[in-house]
Amino acid sequence: xxxxxxxxxxxxxxxxSTASVxxxxxxxxxxxxxxxxxxxxAIAALGYVPHGAARAxxxxxxxxxxxxxxxxxxxxxxxxxxxxxxxxxxxxxTLLLASFDYDLEDEVRQVDALLTRGVDALLxxxxxxxxxxxxxxxKKGLPYVHTWAFDRSGDKPCVGFDNxxxxxxxxxxxxxxxxxxVALIAGITDGNDRASERAAGVREALEERGLxxxxxxxxxxxxxxxxxxxxxxxxxxQDVPPxxxxxxxxxxxxxxxxxxxxxxVSVPRDISITGFDDLPLTSHLQPSLTTLHVxxxxxxxxxxxxxxxxxxxxxxxxxxxxxxxxxVRGTTAPPGRQK
Numbered sequence: 001x002x003x004x005x006x007x008x009x010x011x012x013x014x015x016x017s018t019a020s021v022x023x024x025x026x027x028x029x030x031x032x033x034x035x036x037x038x039x040x041x042a043i044a045a046l047g048y049v050p051h052g053a054a055r056a057x058x059x060x061x062x063x064x065x066x067x068x069x070x071x072x073x074x075x076x077x078x079x080x081x082x083x084x085x086x087x088x089x090x091x092x093x094t095l096l097l098a099s100f101d102y103d104l105e106d107e108v109r110q111v112d113a114l115l116t117r118g119v120d121a122l123l124x125x126x127x128x129x130x131x132x133x134x135x136x137x138x139k140k141g142l143p144y145v146h147t148w149a150f151d152r153s154g155d156k157p158c159v160g161f162d163n164x165x166x167x168x169x170x171x172x173x174x175x176x177x178x179x180x181x182v183a184l185i186a187g188i189t190d191g192n193d194r195a196s197e198r199a200a201g202v203r204e205a206l207e208e209r210g211l212x213x214x215x216x217x218x219x220x221x222x223x224x225x226x227x228x229x230x231x232x233x234x235x236x237x238q239d240v241p242p243x244x245x246x247x248x249x250x251x252x253x254x255x256x257x258x259x260x261x262x263x264x265v266s267v268p269r270d271i272s273i274t275g276f277d278d279l280p281l282t283s284h285l286q287p288s289l290t291t292l293h294v295x296x297x298x299x300x301x302x303x304x305x306x307x308x309x310x311x312x313x314x315x316x317x318x319x320x321x322x323x324x325x326x327x328v329r330g331t332t333a334p335p336g337r338q339k
Contacts, residue, residue, distance in 0.1 A: 004048075005046040005047060005048045006048075007021050007022065007025075007048075009046055009048070010039065010042045010043055010046060010048050011042075013042035013045060013046055014035075014038040014039045014041070014042035015038060016035055016038060016039060020035055020039065021039055024036060024039045024040075028092075062117075062118040062119065062120055063092060063093050063094060063120065064093065064094045064095070064096050064117070064118065064119050064120060065088055065093050065094075065095060065096070065119055065120055065121045065122070065123070065304075065307055066095075066096045066097075066098065066111075066114035066115075066117075066119035066121070066122045066123065067081060067084060067095060067096070067097050067098070067122070067123040068098050068099070068100060068107055068110050068111055068114070068122065068123070068124055068125070069081065069097070069098075069099050069100075069125050070099065070100060070101065070102050070125055070126075070192070071099055071101060071102070071223075072099050073223070074223060074249070074251065075279050075280075076249070076250075076277045076279060076294060076296050077125070077296075079296040079297055079300070080147065080148075080296035080297065080299055080300035080303075081095070081097065081300060082297075082300065083296070083297040083298070083299075083300030083301045083304075084123065084300035084301070084303055084304045085300075085304075086301070087300070087301045087304035087305060087308075088304050088308070091308050093120075093308070096114055096117060096119055098110035098111075098113065098114060102188065102191055102192055103191070104128070104129065104130050104191045105130065107129065107130065107133070108130050108132050108133055111133050111136065111137075112136070115136060115140065115142070119142075120142070120143075120311055121142060121143040121144060121145075121307040121310065121311060122137065122142060122143075122144040122145075123144070123145055123147060123303055123307070124144060124145070124146050124147070125146075125147055125148045125149075125194075126146065126147075126148055126149045126192070126193045126194050127146050127149045127150075127151045127156055127158065127193055128191065128192070128193035143157075143307055143310035143311060144157065144307075145157045145158060145159055145303050145306050145307055146158035146159075146160060147159055147160050147299055147300075147303050148160050148161070148163075148194055148294075148299070149161070149163060149193060149194055149197070150162045150163075150319070150321050151319070154318070154319060157306065157318040157319065158318075158319055158320070159299055159302045159303040159306055159319075159320045159322070160299060160320075160321070160322065161294065161295075161299075161321060161322045161323070161324045162197075162321065162324070163193075163194045163197035163198050163201065164197040164198065164200050164201035164204070165201060165324075166198070166201065166276070166292050166324040167197070167198040167199070167200075167201030167202050167205075167246070167276070167292075168201040168202070168204055168205040169292070169324075169326050170202070170246055170274050170276070170292055170326060171201065171202045171205035171206060171246060172205045172209075173274075173326055173328070173332075174244045174246070174272060174274070174332065175205065175206070175209050175211065177332070177333070177334045178334040178335050179243050179244040179272065179334075179335055180211055180243075181217070181240065181241075181242045181243045181244070181335075182202070182206060182211070182213070182217070182242060182243075182244045182245075182246065183213075183214075183217035183218070183219075183235050183242035183244070183245045183246070184199060184202050184213060184217065184218050184219070184245070184246050184247075184248075185219050185221060185228060185231040185232070185235075185245060185246070185247045185248060185252050185253075185256060186198065186199045186218070186219070186220045186221070186248040187220065187221070187222070187223055187248040187249060187252070188220050188221070188222055189220060195220075195248055198248055198276065199218075199248075202246055216238055217235065217238075217242050219231040219234060219235070221252060223248070223249055223251045223252060224251060224252075224255070225251055225252075225254050225255040225258070226255060227252065227255060228247065228251065228252035228253065228254060228255020228256045228258075228259070229255040229256070229258055229259040229262075230255075230259075231252065231255070231256065232245065232255065232256040232259035232260060233259055233263075236259070236260075236263065236265065241271065242271065243270075243271060243272065243335040243336075244271065244272040244273070244274075244332070244335070245271060245272070245273050245274070246274050247273065247274060247275050247276065248276060249275060249276045249277050250275035250276065250277040250278070250279045250281075250282050250289065250291055251279075252275070253273055253274065253275030253276075253282075253289055253291065253331075254275070254281075254282075254285070254289070256273050257273055257285065257289070257331065260273070267287060267331050268287065268330065268331050268332050268333035269333070269336065272290070272331060272332040272333060272335075273289070273290070273331045273332070274289075274290045274291060274292075274331065274332060275289050275290070275291035275292070276291060276292045276294070277291065277292070277293075277294050277296075278291045278292065278293035278294060278327055282329075283329065285331075286330075287329065287330030287331050288329035288330045288331070289329055289330075289331050290326075290327065290328050290329045290330070290331045290332040291326075291327050291329070292324050292325070292326055292327070293324060293325045293326075293327050294324055295322050295323070295324070298322060299322055302320055302322075306320070
């Protein structure tokens with residue numbers, strides 16, 4: 001078996017000292033451009049791969065950052081994580097990814113696994129987590145950031161948005177165009193602060209206008225197309241069905257729309273539907289989906305920049321609030337009116 005090239009081989013090939021090669025691997029910005037080019041050419045020619053453990057011992061860093069997300073099934077998380085990883089890669093950091101299926105105790109186990117592997121920082125989704133996670137992070141002095149939510153108390157570093165305010169915007173829009181019988185197909189709120197905040201926002205918007213979210217108009221479902229269909233079947237079976245349905249995310253909204261189409265219920269003439277996320281497919285549906293645009297790509301990039309700044313001792317605000325905009329499309333209209 002051919003012996004793997006070593007750091008000494010790279011130094012010899014480039015005509016520089018081993019210290020220069022080591023400096024290039026750990027602090028490339030401190031290496032002069034001409035010398036950097038020689039080292040990069042030697043690494044490419046030899047096929048040299050730095051030994052991660054050795055680099056970590058030398059720098060006290062593994063150049064890896066962890067992200068723990070609720071699920072791999074939702075495309076909105078994929079978009080945010082992709083942007084997060086792309087920004088990390090630009091600074092030569094590697095992403096380690098774990099998911100916990102909305103189980104907060106399993107999230108603790110996943111965080112422990114990433115900490116065991118020596119991640120330098122951590123991305124979390126939402127602001128509701130077991131105290132055990134914060135105890136572990138504080139003990140290690142590890143930077144972390146919350147995403148997909150915004151903590152107005154200022155106690156937690158976050159790059160995210162106000163879920164309650166966004167849901168209020170959707171509900172207020174429906175009321176403004178004449179809907180008073182508004183239903184909500186929410187995500188499961190237990191252990192999910194984003195879902196519970198969205199539900200609270202809908203209730204607040206209705207109450208401010210002298211309306212109420214009736215018990216029979218409130219359904220919690222896992223984020224799945226078939227669950228969205230099931231919830232819409234339940235709403236359509238009511239003696240007086242709602243004229244508008246707000247869905248906790250686009251996946252539930254897609255299921256609700258498909259169920260209406262299967263039953264010959266016209267959207268938006270008979271019933272209006274809104275989603276939350278603005279997945280790419282939503283603009284291509286017939287009719288296209290009215291939804292709330294979550295800037296997942298920007299959120300992922302900014303979360304990465306925050307953690308990189310913390311690791312580099314660069315000053316940066318602990319909180320960044322992003323705007324979630326309402327995108328009005330073809331699934332909503334005043335009650336009883338074809339759009």
